[in-house]
Amino acid sequence: MARRKTFFHNGAFHDLRQVLRFYAERDTRPGKWYPKGKDGKVAKFDDLPTRYQANVNMEAPFGGKAGGKAMFSERDIDDMLAFLKTLNDGYKPAGRGKS
Structure with missing residues (x-):
């Protein structure tokens, strides 16, 4: 997941850190x-x-x-990002390239 090129149903984000910032601020800084x-x-x-x-x-x-x-500090975001990057085990479904 951390290596994806786009995130969300509309592909609005291209970086996982940006996704985490969105969730941290979507309600407190909606503008x-x-x-x-x-x-x-x-x-x-x-x-x-x-x-x-x-x-x-x-x-x-x-x-x-x-x-x-x-809702999350920059330190929280750093920690979550580090954790999410550990979830990539290198699995590649047959017939598909890099994710």
């Missing part, structure tokens, strides 16, 4: 990650159909209020 709608407000979860937005996990460590403290 960094989401565009503004026509009404000028941040359009959180704009890439999901409205009917699915209620399914987004808001339990800790997610959630939080805009302007609050990020």
Whole structure:
């Protein structure tokens, strides 16, 4: 997983550290990650159909209020990234190239 070239259903991220920062800040700094709608407000979860937005996990460590403290520190992100990189065991399914 750590060696993938793109992440998320829409391929918006190309770096695993960026993915972890998104999860750390998506609720506390939504303006960094989401565009503004026509009404000028941040359009959180704009890439999901409205009917699915209620399914987004808001339990800790997610959630939080805009302007609050990020859920993970840079040190936490460093630690999670180091752990996630250990999960690559080199397995390659038959008929597929590098992941």
